[in-house]
Amino acid sequence: MNEPAPLIFLKLGGSLITDKHGTSTPRPEVLRRLAQEIAAARQVCPHLRLVLGHGSGSFGHVPAKRHHTRQGVSTPEQWLGFAEVWREARALNDIVVQELCAAGLPVIAFPPSAAILARGAKVSDWDHRPLQAALDHHLLPLVQGDVAFDHALGGTILSTEDVFEHLTLLLRPQRILLAGIEAGVWEDFPACTRLIPTITPAAFPALSSHLGGSAAVDVTGGMEQKVTSMLALIQRQPGLQVLIFSGEHPGNLQSALCGQNPGTLLLGD
Ligand SMILES: Nc1ncnc2c1ncn2[C@@H]1O[C@H](COP(=O)(O)OP(=O)(O)OP(=O)(O)O)[C@@H](O)[C@H]1O
Numbered sequence: 001m002n003e004p005a006p007l008i009f010l011k012l013g014g015s016l017i018t019d020k021h022g023t024s025t026p027r028p029e030v031l032r033r034l035a036q037e038i039a040a041a042r043q044v045c046p047h048l049r050l051v052l053g054h055g056s057g058s059f060g061h062v063p064a065k066r067h068h069t070r071q072g073v074s075t076p077e078q079w080l081g082f083a084e085v086w087r088e089a090r091a092l093n094d095i096v097v098q099e100l101c102a103a104g105l106p107v108i109a110f111p112p113s114a115a116i117l118a119r120g121a122k123v124s125d126w127d128h129r130p131l132q133a134a135l136d137h138h139l140l141p142l143v144q145g146d147v148a149f150d151h152a153l154g155g156t157i158l159s160t161e162d163v164f165e166h167l168t169l170l171l172r173p174q175r176i177l178l179a180g181i182e183a184g185v186w187e188d189f190p191a192c193t194r195l196i197p198t199i200t201p202a203a204f205p206a207l208s209s210h211l212g213g214s215a216a217v218d219v220t221g222g223m224e225q226k227v228t229s230m231l232a233l234i235q236r237q238p239g240l241q242v243l244i245f246s247g248e249h250p251g252n253l254q255s256a257l258c259g260q261n262p263g264t265l266l267l268g269d
């Protein structure tokens with residue numbers, strides 16, 4: 001019997017595809033190159049199945065911080081803030097879709113705000129079957145960090161990692177690739193001279209004090225939250241590998257998609 005084609009989730013981090021020190025500042029030339037690397041990897045590995053996601057960077061995080069949207073939404077002003085965050089997240093999504101399409105990629109966007117209900121800032125209800133159908137037909141489903149209506153909080157923010165976490169338990173990818181601007185997880189951030197090659201749940205307690213939030217405006221926890229949530233996921237799905245790496249270096253993304261590990265690899269004990 002044929003082995004099922006490998007399934008990979010790839011996040012294009014907001015730190016990579018936007019300038020997080022600005023406001024609503026995309027990096028179109030970087031996005032263009034990343035899209036071309038995805039297209040090249042699909043040519044080299046035609047059986048690759050991919051779910052794409054992208055962060056919100058200097059788009060959604062800025063109003064989300066101002067309106068405290070992740071913590072919950074109840075007043076009329078907060079709901080207007082929720083809509084403002086949505087507009088920003090959507091604006092970046094349009095740019096990402098445009099660049100992926102320009103590289104000839106058959107992308108279909110699945111914006112979480114339109115389909116997911118959260119509870120306590122975790123995905124609660126989501127009919128993911130349309131996304132699964134897109135994948136089955138060798139299309140490229142695209143999710144994103146977004147606002148979401150929430151049973152407990154009124155409204156909230158879901159990061160791309162929150163969305164991936166839920167999808168991982170349903171679709172069982174072999175690898176999750178998180179591309180950002182850092183080469184991986186640094187042992188000595190922000191000096192950035194010693195990269196940690198691998199992190200396991202057992203090794204994590206000794207390393208956790210080196211991990212912090214984003215150096216820029218961010219409401220979803222930066223590197224600390226990324227590593228903590230991904231290690232928890234690895235414990236729930238043994239065999240899953242998560243690679244945190246830089247998309248800044250041309251070729252890195254393509255090589256990660258083709259099975260190399262140019263960064264910090266998170267894996268089971
Ligand atoms: N030990 C560390 N190693 C690497 N980066 C670290 C470390 N500690 C803190 N950071 C910060 O965390 C950032 C990564 O988290 P961030 O949430 O900004 O990434 P992202 O997922 O690309 O962005 P977004 O949430 O906008 O999608 C790094 O760019 C860096 O500023």
Ligand SMILES: C=C(C)CCOP(=O)(O)O
Nearest residue numbers: 055056060145159160220
């Ligand atoms: C701030 C918003 C709208 C989403 C955050 O998602 P992330 O950039 O993946 O952390």
